[in-house]
Amino acid sequence: MRILFTGGSGKAGRHATAYLRDQGHRVTNLDWAPSDTPGIAHLTTDLTDAGQVFNACRAYASPDELEPGTGVPQYDAIVHFAAIPAILHRPDNETYRINTLSTYNVLDAATKLGIPKVIFASSETTYGICFADGEVKPDYLPVDEEHPTVPQDSYAMSKVVNEVTARSFQARSGIDIYGLRINNVIEPHEYREMFPAFMENPALRRRNIFAYIDARDLGRMVECCLQTDGLGYQVFNVANDDLSVSLTSAEVIERFYPDVPLKREMEEFETFYSNEKARRLVGFVPNHSWRDELAQ
Ligand SMILES: NC(=O)c1ccc[n+]([C@@H]2O[C@H](COP(=O)([O-])OP(=O)(O)OC[C@H]3O[C@@H](n4cnc5c(N)ncnc54)[C@H](O)[C@@H]3O)[C@@H](O)[C@H]2O)c1
Numbered sequence: 001m002r003i004l005f006t007g008g009s010g011k012a013g014r015h016a017t018a019y020l021r022d023q024g025h026r027v028t029n030l031d032w033a034p035s036d037t038p039g040i041a042h043l044t045t046d047l048t049d050a051g052q053v054f055n056a057c058r059a060y061a062s063p064d065e066l067e068p069g070t071g072v073p074q075y076d077a078i079v080h081f082a083a084i085p086a087i088l089h090r091p092d093n094e095t096y097r098i099n100t101l102s103t104y105n106v107l108d109a110a111t112k113l114g115i116p117k118v119i120f121a122s123s124e125t126t127y128g129i130c131f132a133d134g135e136v137k138p139d140y141l142p143v144d145e146e147h148p149t150v151p152q153d154s155y156a157m158s159k160v161v162n163e164v165t166a167r168s169f170q171a172r173s174g175i176d177i178y179g180l181r182i183n184n185v186i187e188p189h190e191y192r193e194m195f196p197a198f199m200e201n202p203a204l205r206r207r208n209i210f211a212y213i214d215a216r217d218l219g220r221m222v223e224c225c226l227q228t229d230g231l232g233y234q235v236f237n238v239a240n241d242d243l244s245v246s247l248t249s250a251e252v253i254e255r256f257y258p259d260v261p262l263k264r265e266m267e268e269f270e271t272f273y274s275n276e277k278a279r280r281l282v283g284f285v286p287n288h289s290w291r292d293e294l295a296q
């Protein structure tokens with residue numbers, strides 16, 4: 001497929017673009033920061049500028065696309081990852097402005113230009129736990145896509161708004177738009193750097209509901225979404241199968257969530273950030289675990 005990927009110069013995007021390239025897709029990265037991923041075309045673009053977004057959607061991606069002499073090819077999908085990825089990087093209103101405007105522009109361009117699928121990065125923070133003032137506990141466990149999304153911070157607010165925007169664009173256009181409520185992204189080198197501290201002090205993972213998502217498995221989830229058509233508007237939690245601490249699920253519940261209702265029985269080390277919907281609807285099967293990474 002010919003894929004337009006936004007935010008491919010960033011942490012998650014670097015891995016996802018490489019994964020998609022390795023699956024045989026032609027990937028063009030739109031980002032205002034440079035990219036050095038081999039085999040990925042790059043177009044420096046400010047996504048808050050609608051003109052640049054519309055133009056990039058209808059532009060050649062690389063010199064070889066000039067050869068057939070048949071004009072600019074159409075993109076098969078947009079994967080939209082570009083964003084200010086948390087609070088505290090920019091003033092709150094700038095995070096909100098950049099994230100909501102960029103996403104509006106991408107969805108507007110995709111639907112008006114006939115691009116049939118958009119996959120966009122939403123966030124675990126929509127559940128209101130990650131960047132809360134003080135401790136907020138989930139309403140129930142495991143957290144699934146039915147859990148309320150009433151966050152208090154501008155970053156998570158921008159992601160909730162983006163989901164609403166996406167739902168409305170989908171209703172008007174009928175294309176497939178899938179939102180990924182991504183948990184905390186872990187790159188391969190971060191297992192050794194970060195996980196020993198999580199074993200020592202599991203409370204470090206409280207704001208992530210003790211979950212995580214391997215950056216390569218996130219690429220796998222994007223591929224699953226590209227391969228699954230016809231679902232209309234959907235949001236999916238994206239996390240690995242196990243917790244990011246060495247305690248069992250029962251031990252974490254006893255220590256951190258004694259009063260939180262359980263929706264169902266949980267397996268011994270099962271994540272509290274349910275990926276059941278992603279498994280069921282797009283066939284997502286994560287391939288990595290911190291246990292294997294640290295054992296190597
Ligand atoms: N890292 C995580 O743990 C995590 C978790 C959940 C969701 N997410 C979401 O996943 C996506 C990727 O996150 P990341 O950690 O790779 O962030 P990142 O900051 O490393 O990458 C984001 C990229 O987007 C680009 N960008 C931002 N605004 C832009 C604009 N207006 N125009 C052009 N380029 C722009 C940046 O230059 C950067 O390269 C984001 O949408 C983020 O909110 C990340």
Ligand SMILES: O=C(O)[C@H]1O[C@@H](O)[C@H](O)[C@@H](O)[C@@H]1O
Binds near residue numbers: 124185
């Ligand atoms: O976007 C998000 O949800 C992420 O933002 C990052 O900055 C946080 O460190 C991470 O825990 C969140 O998962």
